[in-house]
Amino acid sequence: MSDPVTAIIIVDHGSRRGASNEMLHTAAERFAAQSQYSIVEPAHMELAEPTIAQAFSACVEKGATEIIVFPYFLSPGRHWTEDIPSLVKAAATNYPDVRWLVTAPFGLHPGMLDIINDRIRHCREQADSASTAIGCDVCGNSGSCQFH
Incomplete structure (x- = not known):
């Protein structure tokens, strides 16, 4: 076969x-x-x-x-x-x-923890920088990466 x-x-x-x-x-x-x-x-x-x-x-x-x-x-x-x-x-x-x-979905795959940490770090950097209008690869220019 x-x-x-x-x-x-x-x-x-x-x-x-x-x-x-x-x-x-x-x-x-x-x-x-x-x-x-x-x-x-x-x-x-x-x-x-x-x-x-x-x-x-x-x-x-x-x-x-x-x-x-x-x-x-x-x-x-x-x-x-x-x-x-x-x-x-x-x-x-x-x-x-x-x-x-x-197959199983993503679930608690160890790589998910790295993704969560990466998104938090990236969005926080965007929110803390003067260039928040640039946005990111996920939210674009939606303004989501900013503190309120």
């Missing part, structure tokens, strides 16, 4: 706000550029496209024989335990020879 061709689907909740959806697409592109996986697709659970079903189909069309779905969520909850597996299972019914799994 040959080695599986593994694809990754990174799935978030989805939003009516286009900029939020675009952030997931950027995350998927960056992950693809830095990982060993040649097939990486973004997907939204609801409210936006591509859907999980569309991403699953795109992976198979690109040659995937196994698909790993990463929930781009901070905490485990109903979306992780019920909704996402249900949507993936429905998408997989069209491809009975493709195996799949849903």
Whole structure:
């Protein structure tokens, strides 16, 4: 038996706000550029496209024989335990020879502590500097990085 061709689907909740959806697409592109996986697709659970079903189909069309779905969520909850597996299972019914799994979300991964610390440090520096109009990579010029 040959080695599986593994694809990754990174799935978030989805939003009516286009900029939020675009952030997931950027995350998927960056992950693809830095990982060993040649097939990486973004997907939204609801409210936006591509859907999980569309991403699953795109992976198979690109040659995937196994698909790993990463929930781009901070905490485990109903979306992780019920909704996402249900949507993936429905998408997989069209491809009975493709195996799949849903990973755990970020949760308490040790790297999250570094991210929290980095965001706090960066935003505090922005708030304490005279150049608060510059904003940051997350809030842009929203003015979020300032003390009130």
